[in-house]
Amino acid sequence: MKYNFDTPIDRKNTNCLKHDLLDHFFGKTDILPMWIADMDIAIPDFIIDAVKKRAEHPVYGYTAFSKNYFQNFIDWMYKRHGVVIEKEWICFSPGVVPALNMSVLTYTNKNDKIIIQPPVYPPFFSTIKDHDRVVVENNLQFCNGNFCMDFEDLESKIDEQTTMFILCNPHNPGGRCWKKEELEKLIHICHKNNITIISDEIHSDLIRNNHQHTSMLS
Ligand SMILES: Cc1ncc(COP(=O)(O)O)c(C=O)c1O
Structure with a gap:
């Protein structure tokens, strides 16, 4: 398969969040939008063909799983x-962020405390605040030039109201693929304190340079 990463594609005036809302988000338009995980390269032909084939059927009714x-x-x-x-x-x-919202609503109650590990993908904050839960920040630390978890800080922040931990693995923006030992330590602390872990593993298929993704399910 041949991919073309070199031809610039104009996305302006396509209701595109990344390019068309620059003024709204940044108050100017003469800047490069590098703030969102949204690529400007063409999707492969076989995906376009499959979408076209479906679109050609004239009835757009309810769908079931294939x-x-x-x-x-x-x-x-x-x-x-x-x-x-x-x-x-x-x-x-319908998406990972909707799944995070549904999980918060399903497994926690109003005013419950939910732990996240900043710096982290911003919707982790809003999914907690939007449902009147409380954000508890267990900030990542720098260890030997890499991000690492601060387990001591984590344990010190857990109390009776703490009911959920939202993990980002691989971590965005930290870029860490959490190791089995780190995940086991985390599971041990959460299990001991009756805390439900929600693991967002959306980036697990994008691993480079011989790093290894360890799923919470493994
Ligand atoms: C950690 C993380 N979770 C979720 C998403 C987005 O998920 P979705 O578009 O499926 O709601 C992103 C997108 O950048 C992300 O980085």
């Missing part, structure tokens, strides 16, 4: 991450 939907996901998780998943565990969500 025959291979669950098995494809189960196979991918095993092949790529060595994780064994059962069909009954899978629950569809």
Whole structure:
């Protein structure tokens, strides 16, 4: 497959959040929008062809899961991450941020404390605040030129009201793929304190330079 990463594509005036709302977010338009994980390269032809094929059918009615939907996901998780998943565990969500919001609403109550590890993807804050829960910041530290977790600080911030921990693995923007030992330590602390862990692993397929993603499910 040949990809073209060199041809600039004009996205202006396409209701594109990244380019069309520069003035709204930054008060000016003569800047490069490098703030959002949204690429300006063309999507591969086979995806465009599949979308076109579907669009050509004249009835846009309600859809159901395709025959291979669950098995494809189960196979991918095993092949790529060595994780064994059962069909009954899978629950569809229209996006990861909606899933975070639903998890907060489902597993916590108003005024509960939820721990996150800043600096972290901004919606982690809003998903907690928007539902009247309390953000508890267990800030990442710098250890030997890399981000690391501060377990002492974590334990000191847990109390009776703390019911959830939202993990970012791999971490955005920290770039860390958390190691098995770190995850085990985290699980131990959360389990001891009856804290539900929500693990956002959206970036797990984008691992470079021989790093290894360890899923919370492994
Ligand atoms: C950690 C993290 N979670 C979730 C998302 C977005 O998820 P979605 O678009 O599926 O809601 C991003 C996008 O950058 C992200 O970095």
